[in-house]
Amino acid sequence: MNHTLITLNKLAERLLRGPILGLLILLAGWSAAAAQDVIQPANSPVSIRVTHLMGFEGASHNANGTLSIQDDSLQFQKSGKPAVEVKIASVQDVFLGCQSKQVGGLPMTLGKAAVPFGGGRAISLFAHKKYDTLTVEYVDTNGGAHGAIFQMNKGQAEALRNELVARGIHVSDSEDETKQSGAEVTSENK
Amino acid sequence: MKTNKRVSWFVLAAVIIAMTVALPPQWPAETRAAKSGSNIPVAEQWAVQVDKVDKVDASEVNLAPSFQIAIYESLLDEMSKTKRFKQVLRDGDRNAGDVSDLLILKTTVEKYTPGSETRRAVTTVSGATKLTVHSQLCKRDGRVILERTVSGNVRFMGSNLRATHNLARNVAKTIKQSSLPAASPSAPATSGQL
Numbered sequence: 001m002n003h004t005l006i007t008l009n010k011l012a013e014r015l016l017r018g019p020i021l022g023l024l025i026l027l028a029g030w031s032a033a034a035a036q037d038v039i040q041p042a043n044s045p046v047s048i049r050v051t052h053l054m055g056f057e058g059a060s061h062n063a064n065g066t067l068s069i070q071d072d073s074l075q076f077q078k079s080g081k082p083a084v085e086v087k088i089a090s091v092q093d094v095f096l097g098c099q100s101k102q103v104g105g106l107p108m109t110l111g112k113a114a115v116p117f118g119g120g121r122a123i124s125l126f127a128h129k130k131y132d133t134l135t136v137e138y139v140d141t142n143g144g145a146h147g148a149i150f151q152m153n154k155g156q157a158e159a160l161r162n163e164l165v166a167r168g169i170h171v172s173d174s175e176d177e178t179k180q181s182g183a184e185v186t187s188e189n190k
Numbered sequence: 191m192k193t194n195k196r197v198s199w200f201v202l203a204a205v206i207i208a209m210t211v212a213l214p215p216q217w218p219a220e221t222r223a224a225k226s227g228s229n230i231p232v233a234e235q236w237a238v239q240v241d242k243v244d245k246v247d248a249s250e251v252n253l254a255p256s257f258q259i260a261i262y263e264s265l266l267d268e269m270s271k272t273k274r275f276k277q278v279l280r281d282g283d284r285n286a287g288d289v290s291d292l293l294i295l296k297t298t299v300e301k302y303t304p305g306s307e308t309r310r311a312v313t314t315v316s317g318a319t320k321l322t323v324h325s326q327l328c329k330r331d332g333r334v335i336l337e338r339t340v341s342g343n344v345r346f347m348g349s350n351l352r353a354t355h356n357l358a359r360n361v362a363k364t365i366k367q368s369s370l371p372a373a374s375p376s377a378p379a380t381s382g383q384l
Contacts, residue, residue, distance in 0.1 A: 127311075135256040144279065
């Protein structure tokens, strides 16, 4: 009996020293990185890593940065650049959406094109990811209407939406958009 | 030998003269005007106010709000790029009341076919995102001075939202190529239609 236990212990030790230990370290690192996507500093209730697609005044298109709510303003900050912000009071409507996009960008597209016998197409079947989109409609000091679209990891828009609702912002149910994207994703999975 | 050299010099000179006559040099100002696509002095140009995008029938056109916003923002970008207008204003801008020659760009989405980026990447021939809009350039009093139906698609590469960019570019191109009546300096509207 004792002999069996000792053998099992030795086996477990060997496994942990080997590739499984490496895998565990990798998993721990990955989960830590994933946790960093939703940063919650002490002075900000919600701060999310997003990609600004278009429309936020003063921010460049397709810029990666942090979207946060600071006191009475919605702030977007690209790393190393000054933050741009709009007053929460000027936000008129917020829409949540969902979309599926190909990952990897241009390098991946070129790589897929280089795969012989149309293998790149097969890769395309799996190389897509679902994102949340947050569309914010607001007015500037002159009363001009603006619309900003942000893209973030799946499930993160909900946290921001809840925070905006808590601050009295009208958030529209964009079920149509979600349904539509859902239909698209369903058809993609077929 | 000497005669040959002389002939070749003569031919070279003739070619240079012919090229100079055939292709006159473009002065920097001309090039700039040609590039901007407009030789209308800024003082005689219109200002344009881009209205928010509407849908023909909300129940028929199942367009996501993000698409409507993307079309609106892309239109503002592309209209500025045409350099055809002295000012491009947003919907609801209070400064529009002070602008004398103001046109209002109204855009209505008539048709929308949602596509799929993955299906495009896999099949190449299917999964296109298609948008068709009806664009109107109106005066303050509501008189339509230009009316066009324009499409924007994304067929091969790019995200679905790229269709909005292509559409806005096509709308701007159509307006740029159309002839607008000369802007007449008149008193700014007191009512300030926004």
